Amino acid sequence: MNINRIGKTTALLLLLGSLTAPASLVQAKTYEDVPTAESSILSRTADPIQVSQERLKRAEIEDSEDKTEESTKETEITESSEEKEKESTDDETKESSTESSTETTDSSKEKNKKKQPRATVLKEGTYGVNDPSSYDIDDLFVDILRNNYTATHWPPPNIPGTFIGYGGTPMTEEYLSTLNQFNGTSTKLKSLKGIEYAGDTLSAINVAYAYLEDIDLSQNTQVIQVGFNGNKVPLPKLDLSKNVGLSNLQMASSGVKEVDVSHNYNLQHLMIQNNLAMGTQINTIKKIDLSNNAKLLLVYAQGNQIRDISSANGLTNLVNMNFSDQTIYVPIPKIDDGKATVDILKTTAQSGLTVTNGDISGVPILSANGDKIILENVTKESLDGKYLNFSYDGTKLVEGKSGGSKFFSGKIYFSTTSDLEHSLKVDTKKVDNNSTVGWTWKLKNLTAVSADNIEPELTLPSGLALVSGSVKIDGSTVSDNVLSGGTNLGSLSKDQEKKITFETTATGTVGTWLEAKGNLKWDDSISEGTTNYDEDRLDKVQIKDGEQTYTPKPSEEMGILSVPVRFDYGIKDMSNTTQSFGLSPDLYQTNTNVVTNGFYTRVKDDRSTSTGWSLTAQLSSFVDVNDNSRGMPDSHGTALRLEDMSIEAIKDRDTPDEAVDPAPASPQPGTVKSSETIVAGQSAKTLVSAQPYTGQGTWQLRIPFNKVFLDLPANAGKERSNFQAKLTWSLNDTP
Known part of the structure; x- marks a missing residue:
């Protein structure tokens, strides 16, 4: 039974004339024509500290140039409101004439400004209320500096050794430029805006139990100690890249998610333990890179979600390293036949890991292989929401100082997560x-x-x-x-x-x-x-090769997947004797490999039970291209002759790994014609035949390029006429 014909390969098209006139265009092209597969023969295709310093410099120029202007003595801290109002009015008057003023006028305006008292008072504002660009210092930060005895200052303005606050006077740059330390415990402080005026004088800052959201220490390059423990909202990621002298950093229980100490080469003490997402029991810090902190003596990082401690390798001064009590959350791993692997922990030596069950259901079998945790006898349901315990033998950890105190342990929780297929x-x-x-x-x-x-x-x-x-x-x-x-x-x-x-x-x-x-x-x-x-x-x-069709037929178990598009013989003279023509490489120059590799007809048999199959080819009679009712004169006996054909097996079809086996092992199709002459207008010829249970998979009949001949009888054709024929390929489900 004929079950598959996928297209038509144009077999012949002839332009015929006298023996001496141009004649004979012979060409083959495949047309998709479901359900038949045919081959036709057809015609060819064709920065803020700098601002403060500038203000002070302008004030000094004012004192030297305009002493006669000072009719009253004022402190550097206060100004009368009337004078402020006058200055404001003067400024507005000057600004109104800006567009028409010359450079000399602008200079005069700047000179008049210099006659004003020093502008050292810092404007206060509220974080989250006022535009940050409209004020110099946070008002809550100033309140602590004025009133809180825990805010220390050197040199002390009152009793040596004690500072009880600056008082109710306005805050100035001069004061802040002598601020050596700041210690505050506040449940309200949100911003440290203004701390930049302390500049390089600031050596230590410690703020605990605050609501800090705005922290910029980039101007405090000589700060040695930084502490923000117990912050009541998630502490923002700190840019500590300018604080190269930092030796002590504390951010415990502050909800911080990221810690970057890669530029803090003098760091000796790092305390970032117990950082949870606010209002939850979810640990937030998942990684820490200590590879640039060669002076580290102590790391307290317990109670986080750190999985990799290998960056502490080579830190020979690190005598106390605590990465205990990590709580790590992971998706349920892929389970195959009750077995799964958890590969998230990382140490340098990959040794000393012990794993025990927490509350995983059933009777799981847990073991360690280096840093990997092997689970057996588990299911997705038995792991969902459950945990296991892990712990490393500190004597086996090579991170930190040899013989030092070392801990790395915790729990790993398994959760059903989103799973996007x-x-x-x-x-x-x-x-x-x-x-x-x-x-x-x-x-x-x-x-x-x-x-x-x-x-x-x-x-x-x-x-x-x-x-x-x-x-x-x-x-x-x-x-x-x-x-x-x-x-x-x-x-x-x-x-x-x-x-x-x-x-x-x-x-x-x-x-x-x-x-x-x-x-x-x-x-x-x-x-x-x-x-x-x-x-x-x-x-x-x-x-794909431009000279081969491609019809994959994914929904069918059997099918012809590819046939030659055309057999092009070019223009030939008519003759009163029989002629035989081969294919010319000159006519196959574009996007093809058929000249070197030859043509092929590819079939598939993906049936689970094979009844065998056969591949046939049939050449139609030649007809006029412009009038299919007119046949080609004297065409009786015209034939397509195929030689040196062979069968090839195809592996990994239609993938980058596709391979052609020119000498396939059994079971292969039993009968393969090496040569065949297909006469126009006659019955189909069987080229390949596969018996039941043979020929399963993908196969192709290879036809060498130089072995496809067209045989024409004497006087075939008609002068200045075009004729074509089609080669039809068929796949039958029986031998």
């Missing part, structure tokens, strides 16, 4: 050069945990270019930038889906595989948003 698929695996191909990127959340802040990013190689305006989400056109990364597509709840489609142009040489990569980032509520998932999906498209 996503796939990137090209619409067809093989395309012509310079053609357009479609892609589909599907996303689906498989669990009850919402997948949030979904960001897709598409990476294309040279050879693939996004077609502008082709990007759609669930059928609606969106900006191409959606696929550039950084665009938030929102959230997906359980079983919700999104479908992204787009098109690309594909350019390259025959056989080139072009890979598109879809990267998907998202997070969820597990670990208070500190979990971030980052996964890639890949698919590839190949530039």
Whole structure:
């Protein structure tokens, strides 16, 4: 039974004339014509400290140039409100004539300004209320400096050795420039704006149990000790890159998520223990890099979520290293036949790890292999919301000083997390050069945990270019930038889906595989948003040979996958004797490998139970291209002759790993014609035959380029007429 015919290979087209006139265009081209597969023969195709210093310099110039202007003595701290008002009025008058004034007028205006008393009083403002650019110092910070005995200052303005506050006077730059230490305990302080006026004089700052959100110590380059313990809101990440003299840093129980001490080469004491996300029991610090802190003596980092301590390797002064009581949250690992691996811990020696069960259900078997934790006899349900304990033998840890105190231990919790199943698929695996191909990127959340802040990013190689305006989400056109990364597509709840489609142009040489990569980032509520998932999906498209068709038929178990597009013999003279023509390489110069590799007809048999199959070819009679009712005169006996044919097995079909085996082992098709003459207008010829249970998989009949001949009888054709025939390939489900 004939079950599959996929197209038509144009077998012959003839332009015929006299013996001496130009004649005979003979060419083959395949047309898709479901359900038949035929080959035809057809015609050819064608910075703030600097501001303070400048103010002081201007004031000094004023004292030397304009002493006669001072009719009353004032302190450097106070100004009468009337004088302020007058100055304001004067300034407004001067500003009103700015547009027409000359450079001399501007200089005069600046000179008049210099006649004013020193502008050393710092304007106060409230964090979160006033525009930060409209004031110099935070009012709550000033209140502590005025009234709180724990805020110390050197040299003391009162009784030596004691400072009870600056009093109710305005705060000045001169005062702050002598501030050596600041210690404050406050439940209100949110900002340290103004601390920059202390400059390099400040050596220590300690603020505990505050609500600090705004901290900038970049001007306090000589600070040695920094402490922000017990902050009641998440402490922002500190930029300590300018504080190279820092030796003591304390940020315990402050909810800080990131700690960067990579520029603090003099650091000796680091205390960042017990940092939890506010209002939760979720630890926030997940990593710390100590590789640049060779002077470290002590690290207290217990009670966090640190997984990797290897950066402490080589710190030979580190005598006290405490990474105990870590609480780490991870997704449930992939489980295969009751077994899973947790590979998140990292130490240098990868030795001394002990694992015990916390509350994992059932009878789990836990063991360690280096830093890896091996789980056996577990299921997704037995791990969900449960934990195990881990602990390293301190004597086996090579991080820190040899013989020092060393701890690394904690719990690892397993949680059901969001699970985005996503796939990137090209619409067809093989395309012509310079053609357009479609892609589909599907996303689906498989669990009850919402997948949030979904960001897709598409990476294309040279050879693939996004077609502008082709990007759609669930059928609606969106900006191409959606696929550039950084665009938030929102959230997906359980079983919700999104479908992204787009098109690309594909350019390259025959056989080139072009890979598109879809990267998907998202997070969820597990670990208070500190979990971030980052996964890639890949698919590839190949530039196909322009002289071979491609019809993959993914939904069918059997099928013809490719046949030759054309057999082109060029222009030939008519003759009163029989003639035989071979193919000319000159006519196959564009985007093809058939000249060197030959043609092929490829078939597949993916049936679980094979009944055998046969591949046949039939050549139609030649007809006039412009009038199919007119046959070619004297064409009786015209034939297509195929020689040196062979069978080849195909492995990993339509993938970059595809391989051709020219000498396949059994079971292979039992009968393969090495040569065959197919006469026009006669019945089909069987070229390959496979008996039941043989020929399963993918096979192709190889036809060498220089072994495809056209035999014409004497006087075949008609002058100045075009004739064509078609070669039809058929795959039958019986031998």
